[in-house]
Amino acid sequence: MNFDSYWAAVDEELAAIPGRPVLDLVPQRATDEATSYTVRLTSTGPYRVFGHLSIPTGDGPFPALLQTPRYGSVNHVPHPNDRSRYVVLGLMxxxxxxxxxxxxxxxxxxxxxxxxxxxSYIYRGIAADCLRGAEFLMGLAEVDRARVAVTGDDLAVLTAARRPGFSAVRVTELLFYRAMEARLRSSHYPLEELNDYLRAGSSAEIVDKTIAYFDPARHAPAVAGRTLLAVDDPDWCAPLTGAFPAASVYQLTHLDGTDNDFLDAWLAELSGVRPMSRYLA
Structure with missing residues (x-):
């Protein structure tokens, strides 16, 4: 199956399965700035996925932000700064x-x-979960469809490529980009999982064929929104940057306040909201 057919099949599966969203109010997380909910959605499988949804107080529509899941067992509730400015969906x-x-x-x-x-690769279903989350978020009456952003790792790129309408894409990590090369440059997890798997006897050719479907450089040309790549090595990521129609690069300093303030301000400007620091001056 070629690249286009692979992803078209995912879209067809999702289209045949109603999302059936169920929202439950979370009173203990209510503030003067926003109202919070938990969300259950049906993705491919079918499988019920989860999200934290927050809607700002006041007259909408509001800019929106989809937070794609990080790699790890737990994803946190969206930060109060984001909940006060965006209709934000943090997806699990x-x-x-x-x-x-x-x-x-x-x-x-x-x-x-x-x-x-x-x-049958697990990330095929995970990608579908993100696409379902995008569909749900964009369908909310409180959302300004001209100001919808997505943030996260390669899943953010894939989601923006497969679901038109994202005005901004903020990429803060990379997992699948040049993964078969990157695994040789580091022994850190999660990329070390590829090395563990290959040491156990699997074929590098087979693994490479599968993860190629998820390489953000292959999805990048279909991303219409303004894109920011926050990376350690701009030269390593140059082919990816060049694959986007409109992308810029921020080199991470790993100074939390510096990086967070820049990334927040970049998205805030595009979304028409005020920038907010997570740190005391």
């Missing part, structure tokens, strides 16, 4: 905490789960 994909009924993801191990077969 299948297997993560709060979306683990019937399947609990293993860490390490998720990255290589069923990786020998692209059709």
């Amino acid at each position: 994909h299948r297997g993560q905490r709060l979306a683990d009924e019937g399947f609990s993801a293993a860490y390490p191990g998720l990255l290589t789960m069923d990786i020998d077969d692209p059709a």
Whole structure:
């Protein structure tokens, strides 16, 4: 199956499954600035995924922000700064905490789960979870469809490529980009999972074929929104940057206040809201 057919099949599966969103108010998280909910959505499988949804107080529509899931068992509730300015959906994909009924993801191990077969690879379903979250967020009456952003790792790129309408894409981590090369440059997890898997006897050619479907450089040309890549090595990421129609690069300093303030201000300017620091001056 070629790249386009692979992802068209995911879209077709999602289209055949109603999202059936269920929202529950979370009174203990209510503030003067925003109202919070938990959300359950049906993705491919079918599988019920989870999200934290927050809607600002006041007259909308508001800019919106989709936070795609990080790699790990737990994703946190969106930060109060984001909840006060955006309709924000923080998504948990299948297997993560709060979306683990019937399947609990293993860490390490998720990255290589069923990786020998692209059709059953776990990230095919995880990508579908993100696409379903995008559909739900964009369909909310409180959302200004001209100001919808997505933030996260490669899943943010994939989601923006497959679901038109994102005005901004903020990429703060990379997992699948040049992964078969990157695994040789570091022994850190999660990329070390690929090395562990190959040492156990799997074929590098088979693994490379599967993860190629998720390489953000292959999805980048379809991303219409303004894109920011926050990376350690701009030269390493130059092919990815050049694949986007409109992308810029921020070199991470790993000074939390400096990086967070820049990333927040970049998105705030595009979304028409005030920048907010998470740190005391």
